[in-house]
Amino acid sequence: MGGEITLGHYLVLSGALFLIGLAGVVLRRSLLVVMxxxxxxxxxxxxxxxxxxxxQGIPDPQVAVFFVITVAAAEAALGLAILVAIFRIKKTxxxxxxxxxxx
Amino acid sequence: xxxxxxxMLAAGLLISAVTVVAVRNxxxxxxxxxxALVFQAxxxxxxxxxxxxxxxxxxxxxxxxxxxxxxxMLLDVRVEVLGKFSWPKIAGVxxxxxxxxxxxxxxxxxxxxxxxxxxxxxxKVPGTAQDLGHLLFSAYGPLFLTTGVLLLVATVxxxxxxxxxTEA
Amino acid sequence: xxxxSPYLVLxxxxxxxxxxxxxxxPFPRFAIxxxxxxxxxxxxxxxxxxxxxxxxxxxxxxxIPWIEFAGLKADFGLLMDPLARLMATLVSxxxxxxxxxxxxxxxxxxxxxxxFAELSLFVFSMMGIVLADNLVTMFLFWELVGLSSYLLIGFxxxxxxxxxxxxxxxxxxxxxxxxxxxxxxxVWSLFGTVSLVDLPSSLAASPGxxxxxxxxxxxxxxxxxxxxQFPLHVWLPDSMEGPTPVSSLLHAxxxxxxxxxxxxxxxxxxxxxxxxxxxxxxxxxxxxLLPALIACQQNDIKRILAYSTLSEIAxxxxxxxxxxxxxxxxxxxxxxxxxxxxxxxAGSVIHGCHEVQDIWKMGGLGKRMPFTAIVTGIGTLxxxxxxxxxxxxxxxxxFAATAHHPALALxxxxxxxxxxxxxxxxxxxxxxxSPRSEGARHAHEGSxxxxxxxxxxxxxSVAGGFLPVNSFLGVAPEGTHVSWTLWVSLxxxxxGFVPAFFIYRVATRDPxxxxxxxxxxxxxxFYNRVLVANQDGLGKLADAFEGWVxxxxxxxxxxxxxxxxxxxxxxxxxxQVQVYATVFILGALSLLWWxxxxxxx
Numbered sequence: 001m002g003g004e005i006t007l008g009h010y011l012v013l014s015g016a017l018f019l020i021g022l023a024g025v026v027l028r029r030s031l032l033v034v035m036x037x038x039x040x041x042x043x044x045x046x047x048x049x050x051x052x053x054x055x056q057g058i059p060d061p062q063v064a065v066f067f068v069i070t071v072a073a074a075e076a077a078l079g080l081a082i083l084v085a086i087f088r089i090k091k092t093x094x095x096x097x098x099x100x101x102x103x
Numbered sequence: 104x105x106x107x108x109x110x111m112l113a114a115g116l117l118i119s120a121v122t123v124v125a126v127r128n129x130x131x132x133x134x135x136x137x138x139a140l141v142f143q144a145x146x147x148x149x150x151x152x153x154x155x156x157x158x159x160x161x162x163x164x165x166x167x168x169x170x171x172x173x174x175x176m177l178l179d180v181r182v183e184v185l186g187k188f189s190w191p192k193i194a195g196v197x198x199x200x201x202x203x204x205x206x207x208x209x210x211x212x213x214x215x216x217x218x219x220x221x222x223x224x225x226x227k228v229p230g231t232a233q234d235l236g237h238l239l240f241s242a243y244g245p246l247f248l249t250t251g252v253l254l255l256v257a258t259v260x261x262x263x264x265x266x267x268x269t270e271a
Numbered sequence: 272x273x274x275x276s277p278y279l280v281l282x283x284x285x286x287x288x289x290x291x292x293x294x295x296x297p298f299p300r301f302a303i304x305x306x307x308x309x310x311x312x313x314x315x316x317x318x319x320x321x322x323x324x325x326x327x328x329x330x331x332x333x334x335i336p337w338i339e340f341a342g343l344k345a346d347f348g349l350l351m352d353p354l355a356r357l358m359a360t361l362v363s364x365x366x367x368x369x370x371x372x373x374x375x376x377x378x379x380x381x382x383x384x385x386x387f388a389e390l391s392l393f394v395f396s397m398m399g400i401v402l403a404d405n406l407v408t409m410f411l412f413w414e415l416v417g418l419s420s421y422l423l424i425g426f427x428x429x430x431x432x433x434x435x436x437x438x439x440x441x442x443x444x445x446x447x448x449x450x451x452x453x454x455x456x457x458v459w460s461l462f463g464t465v466s467l468v469d470l471p472s473s474l475a476a477s478p479g480x481x482x483x484x485x486x487x488x489x490x491x492x493x494x495x496x497x498x499x500q501f502p503l504h505v506w507l508p509d510s511m512e513g514p515t516p517v518s519s520l521l522h523a524x525x526x527x528x529x530x531x532x533x534x535x536x537x538x539x540x541x542x543x544x545x546x547x548x549x550x551x552x553x554x555x556x557x558x559x560l561l562p563a564l565i566a567c568q569q570n571d572i573k574r575i576l577a578y579s580t581l582s583e584i585a586x587x588x589x590x591x592x593x594x595x596x597x598x599x600x601x602x603x604x605x606x607x608x609x610x611x612x613x614x615x616x617a618g619s620v621i622h623g624c625h626e627v628q629d630i631w632k633m634g635g636l637g638k639r640m641p642f643t644a645i646v647t648g649i650g651t652l653x654x655x656x657x658x659x660x661x662x663x664x665x666x667x668x669x670f671a672a673t674a675h676h677p678a679l680a681l682x683x684x685x686x687x688x689x690x691x692x693x694x695x696x697x698x699x700x701x702x703x704x705s706p707r708s709e710g711a712r713h714a715h716e717g718s719x720x721x722x723x724x725x726x727x728x729x730x731x732s733v734a735g736g737f738l739p740v741n742s743f744l745g746v747a748p749e750g751t752h753v754s755w756t757l758w759v760s761l762x763x764x765x766x767g768f769v770p771a772f773f774i775y776r777v778a779t780r781d782p783x784x785x786x787x788x789x790x791x792x793x794x795x796x797f798y799n800r801v802l803v804a805n806q807d808g809l810g811k812l813a814d815a816f817e818g819w820v821x822x823x824x825x826x827x828x829x830x831x832x833x834x835x836x837x838x839x840x841x842x843x844x845x846x847q848v849q850v851y852a853t854v855f856i857l858g859a860l861s862l863l864w865w866x867x868x869x870x871x872x
Contacts, residue, residue, distance in 0.1 A: 073254075
């Protein structure tokens with residue numbers, strides 16, 4: 001494991017995490033997993049933010065991440081609530097079954 | 104030292120993340136997401152953001168994930184049935200993946216300061232609860248309050264969404 | 272306020288029309304009273320104006336400002352020159368008589384309220400034309416007259432023929448009016464004013480040339496339509512579908528001579544161009560003869576009179592074309608008397624015979640309707656210009672004016688020959704012999720309201736020639752010169768009676784049969800074949816264009832395009848959240864790529 005760890009490492013890691021999350025969002029049928037993947041996306045962004053803030057020496061990105069976590073919590077709560085509501089009607093959590101809003 | 108921790112944590116994070124996306128059992132997914140979040144918290148520590156690491160574990164790994172597991176149990180979601188194999192979808196995602204794998208290094212090198220090296224102990228950034236608390240309650244005070252309102256609205260929204268109409 | 276009182280002459284009939292239309296429709300008695308009283312008021316007012324004018328009193332009548340923009344100034348004013356005063360008196364007087372006549376004639380018609388409202392509207396419009404002090408106002412009333420003519424011809428609109436005739440009159444008049452309005456615009460652009468008062472003084476700036484000729488011909492076009500001269504004469508015979516009082520008032524005595532009146536008004540403009548004057552004279556000259564020929568072979572009593580009207584108006588037009596307005600106006604007045612009388616007599620015959628109009632189904636009416644027969648005879652003699660009846664004096668003046676135009680003189684005098692011929696034919700066939708139909712056998716004289724107007728008009732027809740028309744007009748009598756035209760015309764007119772007498776003395780059906788005259792020179796057929804057919808073709812073409820290009824391609828095409836685009840685009844709207852996410856990601860990526868490409872650094 002030669003070489004120093006640079007900001008670039010963190011950014012690539014963040015990007016990889018983002019892509020994994022993206023794949024989850026796009027490919028998985030279960031809305032639960034889709035929402036988990038959304039959390040991964042948010043985390044990837046958080047990681048990049050904190051890393052850049054760390055190497056630039058500014059504390060504000062950390063505040064932003066704090067807010068992101070807050071909003072993510074709210075999002076998760078609401079998203080799951082919607083999921084529960086849909087499940088009551090559709091008896092499923094499969095994303096491809098939820099195509100009522102089409103022509 | 105920095106290298107060892109970074110690579111270990113990065114590997115753990117990526118493996119957990121891939122498991123979240125790849126495995127079909129929702130409980131496994133949720134547990135792996137917890138592990139991914141914890142790895143992320145550890146990465147925050149390598150970046151000397153200790154308060155955020157704590158928040159990450161408490162809010163994410165704790166509260167949010169409990170919510171997920173709770174819903175999984177509530178809905179009694181079984182192992183996910185494989186969906187119809189859709190070529191355009193796969194092709195689209197593949198294209199994006201290829202593009203991104205090629206583009207990622209370029210993207211990271213697009214930052215002029217991407218080559219800066221990580222050295223612990225020479226942190227220029229304060230990451231403790233005290234430091235962030237100062238910022239949150241001074242410069243970002245209004246935003247902080249707004250977030251509180253947002254959470255309140257979300258709470259009310261959840262209650263409204265999940266309420267069963269007893270009359271109906 | 273007193274200064275505005277002459278406006279009452281104009282506005283009383285309008286007021287009557289409005290009141291009847293708005294309030295008095297269900298009460299025919301009141302409607303008739305209001306209409307007739309308004310007309311009476313108008314007549315008395317006109318008479319006062321006439322005599323005050325004759326006595327030399329000139330009351331300035333203030334104009335009401337109306338249109339004023341971009342150099343066009345048209346005030347709403349009354350023109351009170353002797354000509355207008357005379358014409359106003361004539362119009363309201365004849366209208367009053369026709370009102371009285373209509374009371375009896377339409378006694379049993381359930382819609383007589385409407386009739387009298389329309390009649391009042393007509394009187395208002397006609398007075399407007401007569402008193403208008405500028406061409407724009409005159410055109411306004413000109414159109415109103417067209418409207419009331421349309422309404423009155425179509426009074427019995429439940430008869431298809433009446434509706435068609437009303438439409439025909441209206442449409443044919445539109446053609447003439449189009450020329451008229453072009454003429455007015457031309458006058459405005461050439462001379463900078465439309466005021467009839469200022470016009471003579473502004474003619475000095477006339478550019479001359481073809482423009483003036485065109486303007487003159489445009490104005491003449493208006494006359495062609497309203498006065499039913501060739502080639503726009505086709506509507507007048509058809510307009511006889513209207514009630515006979517209408518034929519009498521509008522289509523014999525007043526409205527149809529509006530064209531002549533207008534020509535006299537704009538004569539200074541017409542005189543600027545010899546071409547215009549010659550055209551007018553010759554159109555008039557030709558139109559004296561053609562209808563007279565047609566009338567010789569017509570069988571409908573009203574149509575015969577209608578063709579005779581065409582011929583008589585043509586005399587006036589010819590006189591205007593020769594530049595002599597005095598005789599034209601003189602003949603206009605006399606013609607109003609005797610032609611109105613003839614029409615009222617015809618109406619009396621039709622009324623008495625229970626709606627029989629074909630003269631061959633009459634016969635023997637002389638014994639059953641002696642009064643009508645006598646007044647018809649008086650009217651005929653006046654019409655044919657037999658001295659000393661009214662028509663003689665006016666016609667003589669016109670013939671005298673043609674003395675230096677032998678061709679015109681010849682044509683118009685031959686027309687006089689045929690006029691005598693067909694009028695005697697009418698009298699012999701309708702009033703002589705024995706009844707040839709049930710209606711004629713039970714013919715009877717009408718009530719007093721029918722008789723009285725005929726009586727007045729008969730007196731005027733006999734003695735009209737002694738009325739000081741020229742002094743009312745302020746024209747100096749031209750002295751008693753006896754020209755050769757007097758003798759020739761008189762001999763020809765008397766000669767016309769001779770063949771008619773021998774041919775029709777005992778005839779029970781027409782011994783003559785001349786198809787081209789029965790077919791009215793086939794002008795209507797020509798219009799139907801050529802104009803209407805072409806128009807139909809044009810209409811079909813326009814319809815096809817509209818159907819295929821406008822409706823099909825432009826309207827429906829764009830609709831189909833939008834629909835197709837919607838059909839295509841809604842495939843994208845698949846309802847799958849994840850597909851949306853994919854598209855969103857692709858968009859975000861391309862945006863990123865674009866930002867990097869354009870270089871942030």
